[in-house]
Every structure is written in C-alpha cells, then in structure tokens.
Amino acid sequence: MLIGEVARHSGVSTRMLRHYDALGLVRPTGRTAGGYREYSADDVRRIFHVESLRSLGLSLQQIGRALEDPAFTPSALVGDLIRWTEDRLAREQELLERLRAIDASAPGDWQDVLRTVELMRELDSTSAARRQQAVLARPEGESVPAELLAGAVLAESDPHVAGALRWALARSGGDGVAALAAGLRSEDAGIRRRAVLAIAEMPEAPGAVAVLGDALGDPDPTVRGHAALALGRQGVAAAVPTLVGMVVEGSHDVDAAEVLGTLSQDPERADRITTALAGELAAPTADSATRIRLIQALVELAGTSGPEILRRLAHDDDRVVALVASALLRVLEERSRTNRADEDS
Structure with missing residues (x-):
C-alpha cells in the first residue's frame, strides 16, 4: 500500500507519515521499483498503535519507547499522564472562570x-x-x-x-x-x-x-447556626429547632436567644418556642450550665409562659438553677411593673 493510500485509509497525513519514517517510528517495510514507500498490513497496524498512544497524550519519543522496549511498563507513565491532564484541566477551568x-x-x-x-x-x-x-x-x-x-x-x-x-x-x-x-x-x-x-x-x-x-440540614453545626440566625432574623419559623439547639449546645447561644425572642413576638411562635425550651429544660441529660442557658433564653421571650416556668424553676432541686431562675424572675417582674407604670402615666 503506497503512502497516499495509507493516508486516505488511516487519516494520517502523508507529511506525518514521512515524519514517522524519519524518526524510525513507523518505517515502511518495502519500496516500489520507483523508490516509493510501500506499507505492509503490519506497518498500517503500527500506525494505528502510534495514533492510539498519541491520543492519550504521549510524546512521539514515549511512543517509540513503548513500542520498542519489551520491559516498558505503562502504569507509571499513565499515572504521570493523569496528573498532567488534571493540572491542564485545572488551568483551563481557572481560565474559563x-x-x-x-x-x-x-x-x-x-x-x-x-x-x-x-x-x-x-x-x-x-x-x-x-x-x-x-x-x-x-x-x-x-x-x-x-x-x-x-x-x-x-x-x-x-x-x-x-x-x-x-x-x-x-x-x-x-x-x-x-x-x-x-x-x-x-x-x-x-x-x-x-x-x-x-x-x-x-x-x-x-x-x-x-x-x-x-x-x-448541613452536617456542620457552624453552617447550620449561621443559616438559622439569618433566617430567624427574617422571621422564618423553620429556624427555631436549630436556634434552640444552639442554646442547648452553647454555640452562639446569646445570639440565638435574642433571635428566638424576636420570633416570639408572634403568639403562635412564642408557644412553639416556649414548649421547645421547656422540653430541653426537662431533659434528663441537661446539666446545670445547659439549663441556665435555657432559662436565660426564656427571659427573652414574649408572652406569659416564660415567667410561669421560672416560678417553678425557682424551687428546683438544683440550687444554682433555682437561684438563677429566682433572680431572672425578679427582673421580669420589675420590668412588668415598670411597663404598667408607663402605660398608666
């Protein structure tokens, strides 16, 4: 098969075939009487092998080694090609961005x-x-x-x-x-x-x-917390469970309590929030520090349920909890008297 016919069947240009010949990569096994290159079926197969390896990104020098050296193993070279390709894609992605x-x-x-x-x-x-x-x-x-x-x-x-x-x-x-x-x-x-x-x-x-x-729903508590604070400030009730959890965990609990207080301006939300905090207060796993944070959050809420819970907690078996509840209850009662006096005047 002459070079022009090989080029038509393989899709490899005659110029590239001559280049392969000059490099010793694919040398035609025969010559015509006129001196033209004549390729055998094995030569054509070798051309396709070369093109296949080129499609993987191998250089012509690497292809020559791969085809001639029986001890040449592809694993290391393929690993290098993967890394080079990943680097190139990263650069192109950066350019695209x-x-x-x-x-x-x-x-x-x-x-x-x-x-x-x-x-x-x-x-x-x-x-x-x-x-x-x-x-x-x-x-x-x-x-x-x-x-x-x-x-x-x-x-x-x-x-x-x-x-x-x-x-x-x-x-x-x-x-x-x-x-x-x-x-x-x-x-x-x-x-x-x-x-x-x-x-x-x-x-x-x-x-x-x-x-x-x-x-x-993020698995990271910090992500959940930032989302809950932002949503709560926008009045989104779906943030309540996460905000209550932040008070329990002591993660930005002051901010969470403040946002819960804002949400509690809606009576329906106030009942829901109070119930959630009261449930955590009664949890057998809640220690003194956790219960005190929950009490402090209750003080931020609107409505009358909070003071009622504080009155019960003023007699709690945990002396520290009882003292904190009593002190905060007095604060609420004083605040209530001041508000009534302002309304009367």
Whole structure:
C-alpha cells in the first residue's frame, strides 16, 4: 500500500507519515521499483498503535519507547499522564472562570476588561492587605462582577479580607447567591461556612432564603447556626429547632436567644418556642450550665409562659438553677411593673 493510500485509509497525513519514517517510528517495510514507500498490513497496524498512544497524550519519543522496549511498563507513565491532564484541566477551568467573570462584568471596552483582569490579579495576591485594598479601594460607582467576588469569598481564609469581600459582594447588586450556593455543596466545611456567612449578609437577595433553608440540614453545626440566625432574623419559623439547639449546645447561644425572642413576638411562635425550651429544660441529660442557658433564653421571650416556668424553676432541686431562675424572675417582674407604670402615666 503506497503512502497516499495509507493516508486516505488511516487519516494520517502523508507529511506525518514521512515524519514517522524519519524518526524510525513507523518505517515502511518495502519500496516500489520507483523508490516509493510501500506499507505492509503490519506497518498500517503500527500506525494505528502510534495514533492510539498519541491520543492519550504521549510524546512521539514515549511512543517509540513503548513500542520498542519489551520491559516498558505503562502504569507509571499513565499515572504521570493523569496528573498532567488534571493540572491542564485545572488551568483551563481557572481560565474559563476568569473569562466568565470578565463576560459577567459586561465590559464596554478593553479598558473595562483590563480593570477586571487587574482586580483578579490583586485578589490572587499573597498579601492579605493587598487583597483587602483591591476591594475597599475601588472607585465609587465602578462595578465589580458578583461572580468574581463570590469566588474570592469562597477561597478567602483571612477573616479581615473575607469581611471586606462579603461587604463588597452584598453591595455589588449582582447575583452572587448562585455562585455562593455552589460553595454550600462543597465537601470542604470551611468553604461552606464562608458561603453561608456571605449569603447571611444579603438575606433579601433573590433565592437567599431558599438556599439558607437548605443549609439548615448541613452536617456542620457552624453552617447550620449561621443559616438559622439569618433566617430567624427574617422571621422564618423553620429556624427555631436549630436556634434552640444552639442554646442547648452553647454555640452562639446569646445570639440565638435574642433571635428566638424576636420570633416570639408572634403568639403562635412564642408557644412553639416556649414548649421547645421547656422540653430541653426537662431533659434528663441537661446539666446545670445547659439549663441556665435555657432559662436565660426564656427571659427573652414574649408572652406569659416564660415567667410561669421560672416560678417553678425557682424551687428546683438544683440550687444554682433555682437561684438563677429566682433572680431572672425578679427582673421580669420589675420590668412588668415598670411597663404598667408607663402605660398608666
């Protein structure tokens, strides 16, 4: 089979076939009377072997070794190819994200593109101060792509820089919630925590409440806690069980009690919250410290159920619990007398 016919059947150009011949990779076994290359069936099979290995990313030198050296084992080389391919895909994914961020900024001219690229470079700086200034020192009115800020929020570990990024994202006016929601699906609890903190600072953004509601089921208690505090401040009753759990566990319990107090302004919610706290107070596993936190949370609630529970606890077998309940009951009674006096006057 002459070179032109081989090229037509194999899809390999005559130029590449000559290159293979020059390298000694695929040498035709015969020549015609006129000196033209003549390929046998084995030569054509070798061409397909070469092309198959090229499709895996092997260099021609590596292919030559693989085909000629009987002791050549593919496992190490395939492992290297996997790592090189993963690195290349990571670089291309990073480039894709950068291009999407530039496109999302709706650049009007190349100066806009250059400003966005410069911001990307500053946000990638190893200096925390420089990353922070990249956000805080932006000219008034200059838009920053929400997707770019969201990505930076998810990657930022420095608390001061992260705060600046969340502040800028909340004021960007863009749809950063979708990008942050992707962070909540990460296996890394740190990324999920950064995502929920950022969404909590813009709870009125479209889709934020739904995303925070899903975060109530997160396996990480910190993520659940941030979501519950944000939802509770928005008046979402679904946050109540998590908030009560935060009081029990002593995790941001003061904040949780304050939010429960706000939610209790609704009489139906007040009964539900009081019942939940009372149930935890009666739990046999609740120690003194836990019961005291629950008592303090009861004081924050609206309605009359809280004082009634405190009166019973003033005679509790646990002396410390009884003393705290008595003291807080006096505070509530004094507050009630002051309120009545103000109403009468």
